Amino acid sequence: MKRLALAASFFVLTASFAAAQTSTWVSDPAHSEVDFRISHMSVSKIHGYFGQVNATIVYNQADVTKSTVKATIGVDTINTGVDARNAHLKTADFFDVANLPTATFASTSVTRNGNKLKVTGYLTLHGVTRPVVLDVEGPVTPVADPKGSLHSGFSATTTIDRTAFGIGPKFPAAMIGNEVTLNIELEVVKQ
Secondary structure, X not given: OHXXXXXXXXXXXXXXXXXXXXXXXXXXXXXXXXXXXXXXXXXXXXXXXXXXXXXXXXXXXXXXXXXXXXXXXXXXXXXXXXXXXHHHHOOOOOOOOOOOOEEEEEEEEEEEEOOEEEEEEEEEEOOXXXXXXXXXXXXXXXXXXXXXXXXXXXXXXXXXXXXXHOOOOOOOOOOEEEEEEEEEEEEEEEO
């Protein structure tokens, strides 16, 4: 009987310890976005951003490779600083936000790469799902806000091929580059 009680106590302590090693962090929408850069006629780079990012990170402090991230990006919040271009990008010629207003990312693995992380996962954009690898810096050492909530941050980059996601198929690479560089800035709050 003592052995059973001891085993049960050990199990409860082990489960509590494991739970204490993970924490959930949610993106701060006012301080998170996905920026992009794409070539225009091979003479300049057009910049823009998606201003709505809702991400949840389950962070494993003991072993970061056991962490996960899921995110939803509001494609319908695209902004390049030019209203006419924004309106065109929202049409079926490009993102078709009337039917496909969001993109999602779900991680499948996290690996260490020196002081950085590589987060592999699936990006679903324009109704197409493809694997992507994010080069990630972070997490930043947490800082408490005036209310005591802990904030941290991650920066990530990746490059995707717009044509692999069926975006702008009528527009050749000579007009709009195929490669799109994504820069993700996440400020996250511990829950």
